[in-house]
Amino acid sequence: MLAFSIRSAAIEDVDSIHALIAELAEFERASHELVTTPDSLREVLFAPQPWVWAWVAEVDCKVVGAALVYKRYSTWKGPVLYLEDFVVQSEYRSQGIGAQLFETCLGFGREQGCSRMVWQVLDWNTEAQRFYQRYGAQFEPGWYNAALEL
């Protein structure tokens, strides 16, 4: 059994977290969409009024996974926690690391008084879908994401 630990992200982790975000973007075939930098991520994660939170998974003092959340307001459901990014490096999967990261986010959402945690998953990412289904997650197709540059 692999020894790992989950902890709140520290300022020194930002480069590793950003590298994981880039890895996930590449897997999601969207590297061209990534315009943030480690510096801009650091600014948000360690703002005087925190509104984005992250955790990392560590193995042998190396960051191998991360999860990043923030609160949203659903006019249907009230305050909900949004899982913006959730990634474990492929060679460290199936060891319980993802489960513990994911459950840390669920616990944080409960502490924050959110009625649900929400996120998005690609329709072709069946590996992730299977993971989420073990928790009883509901998937809703039928919505397009829309965007307009400002």
Place this chain on the structure above:
Amino acid sequence: MLAFSIRSAAIEDVDSIHALIAELAEFERASHELVTTPDSLREVLFAPQPWVWAWVAEVDCKVVGAALVYKRYSTWKGPVLYLEDFVVQSEYRSQGIGAQLFETCLGFGREQGCSRMVWQVLDWNTEAQRFYQRYGAQFEPGWYNAALEL
């Protein structure tokens, strides 16, 4: 030409805004999903630290449309403005009310330093899609919305 005005939501507008949200949920075939109340909406819109903003469209002192936004953090794009709800009562459409509400949100996003405004649109809601396309909005299919109750 119909006379209307767009202004920031006041505390007295909350019942009307909630009624519009319920109207939109019904149109989106999701009335059973609506669990918020006017009271819970009031609390969020007029919190000591505002994090959700709304505007209303008025005709003859009657609220006939509303838009509600908040900020999100995209690990790919940085801070973005999210258009959570946007509705004009059907009998008041095609008069420029929606355009002015929508443009108010775009302007607010620019003021807040957001790089883009994002939202979701149902795949079958072609009327809304046509409206957004006039602004050059990009639609991205292929993502499921996922949720887990806490």
